[in-house]
Amino acid sequence: MKASFSQSLIGPLAATVLAALVVALTTDRFIDAGNLRNLALQVSIVALVGIGSTLVIVAGGIDLSPGSAIALLTMVFAGLVKFGGVDLWLGLIATLLLGAVLGALNGILTAYLRIPAFITTLAGLSAFRGIAFMFNNGSPVFDVSPLLEQLFYGSVFGLPLPLLYVVAFFAAAYWLMRWTRLGRSIYAVGGNPRAAHLSGINVKRTQLLAFVLAGLMAAIGAVLMAARLNSGSPNYGAGLELQAIAAAVIGGASLAGGRGNVLATLLGALTITIVQNGLNLNAVPTSLQNVIIGLIILLAVGIDMWRKEIGSMLHLFAVPAGRGAAQPSNSREERTHP
Amino acid sequence: MSAKGEIVWELRNIRKAYPGVVANDDVSIQLRSGEIHGLLGENGSGKSTLIKILSGAHQPDAGMILRHDQPVRLPSPLRARGLGIATVFQEFSLIPGLSVAENIYLGRWSRRGGSIDWAAMREGARHVLGRLDIDIDPDLLVGDLPVARQQLVEIAKAMALDASMLILDEPTAALGPAEILHLHALLRRLKDSGCTILYVSHRLDEVTALVDVATILRNGRVVSTAQETRIQIEPIVARIVGEEVKEHYPKEHNATPEAVLEAEQLRTDQGVIDASFVLHRGEVLGLGGVLGCGRTKIAHALFGIDPMTGGRLRIRGREVRFAAPSDAIRAGIVLLTEDRKAEGLFANFDGTRNITIANLKGLLRGFRLDLAAEAQISRDLIGRLHISPAAEQNSVELLSGGNQQKVIIARWLNCGADVFILDEPTQGIDIGAKIAIYRLINELTRAGKAVIFISSDDEELLAMSDRVALVRRGRITRILPASGVSKTDLLQSADAMLREVAA
Numbered sequence: 001m002k003a004s005f006s007q008s009l010i011g012p013l014a015a016t017v018l019a020a021l022v023v024a025l026t027t028d029r030f031i032d033a034g035n036l037r038n039l040a041l042q043v044s045i046v047a048l049v050g051i052g053s054t055l056v057i058v059a060g061g062i063d064l065s066p067g068s069a070i071a072l073l074t075m076v077f078a079g080l081v082k083f084g085g086v087d088l089w090l091g092l093i094a095t096l097l098l099g100a101v102l103g104a105l106n107g108i109l110t111a112y113l114r115i116p117a118f119i120t121t122l123a124g125l126s127a128f129r130g131i132a133f134m135f136n137n138g139s140p141v142f143d144v145s146p147l148l149e150q151l152f153y154g155s156v157f158g159l160p161l162p163l164l165y166v167v168a169f170f171a172a173a174y175w176l177m178r179w180t181r182l183g184r185s186i187y188a189v190g191g192n193p194r195a196a197h198l199s200g201i202n203v204k205r206t207q208l209l210a211f212v213l214a215g216l217m218a219a220i221g222a223v224l225m226a227a228r229l230n231s232g233s234p235n236y237g238a239g240l241e242l243q244a245i246a247a248a249v250i251g252g253a254s255l256a257g258g259r260g261n262v263l264a265t266l267l268g269a270l271t272i273t274i275v276q277n278g279l280n281l282n283a284v285p286t287s288l289q290n291v292i293i294g295l296i297i298l299l300a301v302g303i304d305m306w307r308k309e310i311g312s313m314l315h316l317f318a319v320p321a322g323r324g325a326a327q328p329s330n331s332r333e334e335r336t337h338p
Numbered sequence: 339m340s341a342k343g344e345i346v347w348e349l350r351n352i353r354k355a356y357p358g359v360v361a362n363d364d365v366s367i368q369l370r371s372g373e374i375h376g377l378l379g380e381n382g383s384g385k386s387t388l389i390k391i392l393s394g395a396h397q398p399d400a401g402m403i404l405r406h407d408q409p410v411r412l413p414s415p416l417r418a419r420g421l422g423i424a425t426v427f428q429e430f431s432l433i434p435g436l437s438v439a440e441n442i443y444l445g446r447w448s449r450r451g452g453s454i455d456w457a458a459m460r461e462g463a464r465h466v467l468g469r470l471d472i473d474i475d476p477d478l479l480v481g482d483l484p485v486a487r488q489q490l491v492e493i494a495k496a497m498a499l500d501a502s503m504l505i506l507d508e509p510t511a512a513l514g515p516a517e518i519l520h521l522h523a524l525l526r527r528l529k530d531s532g533c534t535i536l537y538v539s540h541r542l543d544e545v546t547a548l549v550d551v552a553t554i555l556r557n558g559r560v561v562s563t564a565q566e567t568r569i570q571i572e573p574i575v576a577r578i579v580g581e582e583v584k585e586h587y588p589k590e591h592n593a594t595p596e597a598v599l600e601a602e603q604l605r606t607d608q609g610v611i612d613a614s615f616v617l618h619r620g621e622v623l624g625l626g627g628v629l630g631c632g633r634t635k636i637a638h639a640l641f642g643i644d645p646m647t648g649g650r651l652r653i654r655g656r657e658v659r660f661a662a663p664s665d666a667i668r669a670g671i672v673l674l675t676e677d678r679k680a681e682g683l684f685a686n687f688d689g690t691r692n693i694t695i696a697n698l699k700g701l702l703r704g705f706r707l708d709l710a711a712e713a714q715i716s717r718d719l720i721g722r723l724h725i726s727p728a729a730e731q732n733s734v735e736l737l738s739g740g741n742q743q744k745v746i747i748a749r750w751l752n753c754g755a756d757v758f759i760l761d762e763p764t765q766g767i768d769i770g771a772k773i774a775i776y777r778l779i780n781e782l783t784r785a786g787k788a789v790i791f792i793s794s795d796d797e798e799l800l801a802m803s804d805r806v807a808l809v810r811r812g813r814i815t816r817i818l819p820a821s822g823v824s825k826t827d828l829l830q831s832a833d834a835m836l837r838e839v840a841a
Contacts, residue, residue: 179706179707179709180705180706180707181698181699181702181705181707184691184695184698184707187684187686187691188684188687190686191684191687192680192683192684192685192686194680195681195683196684196695198641198643198663198673198675198682199663199667199695199696199749200662200663200667200668201664201695202662202664257686258684258685258686
């Protein structure tokens with residue numbers, strides 16, 4: 001597992017590099033300080049929300065709700081600060097707490113009341129945004145606080161803050177998944193919930209905690225979203241859940257649960273963002289962009305699904321490369337006999 | 339249908355090899371109309387491969403398949419089906435959300451115009467079920483039927499296409515004694531109507547009363563085809579397990595009088611009724627009885643899977659009550675589950691993580707798992723249990739059955755348990771790995787652990803246990819020293835149970 005842990009990054013990394021190369025070859029505006037800075041800002045929200053999606057997916061679930069949760073959370077955050085007169089930092093903490101509560105709601109319904117995660121979070125997808133529209137007559141809350149913008153546009157030692165958030169949260173998530181009991185339990189529960197229960201793991205609590213962390217990451221995304229536009233809006237975050245899931249899946253997380261790597265999710269988010277950036281720079285219309293993103297998702301998951309065949313093809317040509325060959329999978333014919 | 343006793347299908351010198359193992363070697367079988375042909379052998383003896391070849395799912399590397407003396411090829415299950423071979427595999431092919439009639443006619447629903455002719459289909463299903471004397475309402479959802487009845491539907495589905503040969507792969511694996519009798523009665527009727535039945539099993543007790551002829555496989559080869567209407571058990575047992583059987587059981591006696599686990603009138607809603615026993619330090623207590631008699635349910639009660647609804651459980655004199663397996667593990671009781679794939683292994687983990695998963699607490703340094711210590715612990719256990727070194731860093735999916743089983747045993751050793759419940763620990767693993775498991779049992783008892791041993795292999799159960807508790811319908815009827823129980827006792831007790839149910 002130690003070896004495959006870094007090996008599982010090779011495929012997503014190759015995809016990211018390939019995307020960057022293609023974009024850099026098609027336009028000279030890609031490798032440009034301003035554009036790259038813009039890219040870092042763009043990728044940060046999807047990537048951070050993608051951490052939560054990855055955790056839930058690895059635990060064997062799915063989370064369709066973070067986009068709508070973000071809409072609700074930006075409204076609550078902006079409303080508290082602008083109309084409630086709440087201190088920005090206090091409002092921020094309240095937003096994070098509320099995010100965790102929304103996640104806990106998903107988690108309780110899924111783990112303890114045994115409603116499938118897809119349904120639970122589909123309900124959340126609908127309901128959270130609905131609640132967001134109940135505030136301020138459904139209108140956005142603008143000009144929240146000049147300090148708020150600094151959370152997104154500020155920089156330390158010349159590095160944009162969102163980049164630092166990404167580094168910090170991905171380091172923390174990587175640590176969680178690799179070095180903590182909870183992280184290991186999340187993999188175990190996603191891999192084989194029955195065996196996990198029989199190995200003494202509290203399966204329900206583990207699933208719940210994965211959802212709580214996902215809710216927390218959605219709240220982080222909400223804070224950044226609000227800071228970026230210095231506002232809250234019930235229209236924010238639409239479709240973000242799908243981008244976050246796509247990032248996780250392009251990064252190799254298995255929707256069957258038990259497999260996935262948060263660092264690969266970062267690469268997945270980067271790939272999507274770079275492609276979008278490249279398409280924008282080449283003035284490709286949004287409609288076609290969406291089609292292309294769809295194809296990339298298909299290709300990424302397809303490669304994952306076909307890695308058995310691809311792997312044996314690679315073995316045939318004796319080229320030990322690519323995700324297909326690198327990951328231990330059924331593709332290996334040799335069985336170890338006692 | 340063919341005249342009775344005529345050879346309908348014949349396999350000649352069939353050979354099939356997989357990477358690293360020859361599953362069938364020079365296998366020849368003749369299947370006649372109007373007979374029930376038993377295909378017997380231990381797990382891994384090549385039975386499954388043979389029926390996969392006969393049902394068109396796999397192709398032989400060498401040899402011939404003949405139908406009425408004409409060589410035929412069975413390139414696909416569809417072709418085999420078209421030639422009248424119907425196979426009921428262990429895993430059913432039924433769709434739970436559809437009715438019995440819809441399942442029987444799956445894929446060939448009768449139509450009138452552009453829509454399905456429900457009336458004709460229901461009528462047809464009723465006819466098929468009636469012909470087989472199966473009393474099931476064709477309108478019921480298959481998912482609502484108990485497993486035994488689903489099996490009957492599966493057979494009805496197979497026979498609905500006028501199959502001339504029915505292959506049944508371990509058909510009684512999920513059935514209780516009464517249901518086994520019912521199934522056997524149905525098979526006898528099919529046989530009387532001229533159908534050929536190939537009955538695959540590794541259980542002798544109920545087969546002996548049913549089959550007309552038996553072919554016995556061992557290590558992929560035919561050991562014997564006995565043309566007897568009534569088969570004597572003992573020679574078959576000897577042929578199945580081989581002559582060298584005695585050396586396979588390196589039993590050590592390490593039992594002490596010190597009680598470790600005391601169960602008093604244990605009861606669960608899942609079918610354990612007033613089970614009482616005392617387990618001693620260093621002892622192997624075998625649970626004997628037929629399949630479905632409640633042995634696994636007793637294990638589930640002891641491990642906290644099924645909540646106790648009555649009785650008392652004491653471990654080292656201290657009364658305990660388990661809400662979940664985690665409580666049992668903490669109290670020092672562990673369970674090696676019967677279904678190691680579904681209930682034991684994490685296919686997404688390497689051997690190392692599979693070994694440590696039940697005791698992550700032991701790896702904690704503050705909030706951090708000590709991965710170096712983890713690697714060391716696993717390496718030690720992998721060495722100690724002679725697990726393939728490949729287990730350390732490779733997915734357990736890539737390991738052989740025996741190595742997988744040992745990985746799970748290593749997991750429980752790493753928990754420092756006192757009581758090991760082993761539910762069918764040697765199922766589906768080869769003989770070398772079996773002996774390794776027996777040695778491990780010795781090692782456990784030598785170290786003062788106590789073992790509860792469940793096995794459908796009566797010979798193994800008697801050889802490796804110190805005492806045997808006979809379980810019948812969730813009750814422990816008697817506890818005897820293993821040396822005082824003969825295999826015939828177990829069979830007779832099983833037989834008595836079958837008769838009792840039949841009466």
